[in-house]
Amino acid sequence: MNILMFGGSGFIGSWVTRCLLDHGFTVTSVVRDKPDGHWRIGWLAERYEGLSTVALQDVFGPRIRQLLADSERFHALVNCIGDGIDPTRHNTTDLWTANVKVQYETVTLARALGIPRLIVAGSGFEYGFSESERSFDEADPLRPCTPYAAAKVAGFHTVKTVCQEHGICLDYLRIFGAVGIGDNPHRLLPYAIRTLVKGQPLTLTDGHQVRDFVAVQDIAHAFVDVLRWDIPHDFEVFNVASGRPQTVRHLVQSICRHLHVAESLLAWGTIPNRPSEGRFWIGNNQKISRVVGWYPQIDLEWVIQAACDFYKKAEAP
Numbered sequence: 001m002n003i004l005m006f007g008g009s010g011f012i013g014s015w016v017t018r019c020l021l022d023h024g025f026t027v028t029s030v031v032r033d034k035p036d037g038h039w040r041i042g043w044l045a046e047r048y049e050g051l052s053t054v055a056l057q058d059v060f061g062p063r064i065r066q067l068l069a070d071s072e073r074f075h076a077l078v079n080c081i082g083d084g085i086d087p088t089r090h091n092t093t094d095l096w097t098a099n100v101k102v103q104y105e106t107v108t109l110a111r112a113l114g115i116p117r118l119i120v121a122g123s124g125f126e127y128g129f130s131e132s133e134r135s136f137d138e139a140d141p142l143r144p145c146t147p148y149a150a151a152k153v154a155g156f157h158t159v160k161t162v163c164q165e166h167g168i169c170l171d172y173l174r175i176f177g178a179v180g181i182g183d184n185p186h187r188l189l190p191y192a193i194r195t196l197v198k199g200q201p202l203t204l205t206d207g208h209q210v211r212d213f214v215a216v217q218d219i220a221h222a223f224v225d226v227l228r229w230d231i232p233h234d235f236e237v238f239n240v241a242s243g244r245p246q247t248v249r250h251l252v253q254s255i256c257r258h259l260h261v262a263e264s265l266l267a268w269g270t271i272p273n274r275p276s277e278g279r280f281w282i283g284n285n286q287k288i289s290r291v292v293g294w295y296p297q298i299d300l301e302w303v304i305q306a307a308c309d310f311y312k313k314a315e316a317p
Helices: 011-022 039-047 062-069 092-113 147-166 188-197 216-228 248-259 286-292 300-315
Strands: 002-006 026-032 051-056 076-079 117-123 169-175 177-179 213-215 235-240
Touching: 002 011, 002 092, 011 026, 011 039, 011 117, 011 216, 039 051, 051 062, 062 092, 076 092, 076 216, 092 117, 092 147, 117 147, 117 216, 147 169, 147 235, 169 216, 177 216, 177 300, 188 248, 188 300, 213 216, 213 300, 216 235, 216 286, 235 286, 248 300
Parallel strands: 002 026, 002 076, 026 051, 076 117, 117 169, 169 235, 177 213
Antiparallel strands: none
């Protein structure tokens, strides 16, 4: 199966690309033409013959259609582009462009190239948070609490409407708390490990938030399993969640154990909890397990151990 990939240089997108290649798909990854390159794409290109890249300054400009028009037919377009989960990146224009405008443009491109199917990475944050220990399922209302989540909801409605208008099959995957190697440096797992391995105090909230952490490798397999699902359909939403809630305290204390550092370095409560976040954020994965046979296989402790080993080696002199 021949896949056109957007967002393949990102944390989740690069793991999805790797998983697709491991399962025999061929992938064409479209990336922005930046002078500093794309290290995640470069790593994959060195190891997989089935990956080709198209680098453009404007990934949705007229030139992309010219470059791809003569390509072998694409069976699906996978879109993992997104921006704004980092709370310091809440520029309205960037949020709109990455999470809404891009959704419209991917459908337009798919229609022009005759691609019959889209697989889109959404976010579990579209549901908002809960003050009770309950899990969100696909029938729950969307109640975004942050600018990022609101932009993702707008993007969801955009891509759904335009796909239905043009008769393009859409699978929309709402992803919960992705964790693993290669995440962006500001995110909790790499930030905590890199700070603690240097023996520095780690400033934290109170850590009592309950979150649904999912191994990024499991998330990548969800995309593969959905792509392999060949039952005729027009539109589906799937939660990609572990269904195994853990507190932030549990995750950070596990990092300490794996690094063999004292928990006295954990400065709990030195950062205020964000007012936009509730205590519970848990996903229900029963639908995707029932329909396509996906279920999480990787334990959080394994993810933490692998990440600790990786970042310790990266930080070594």
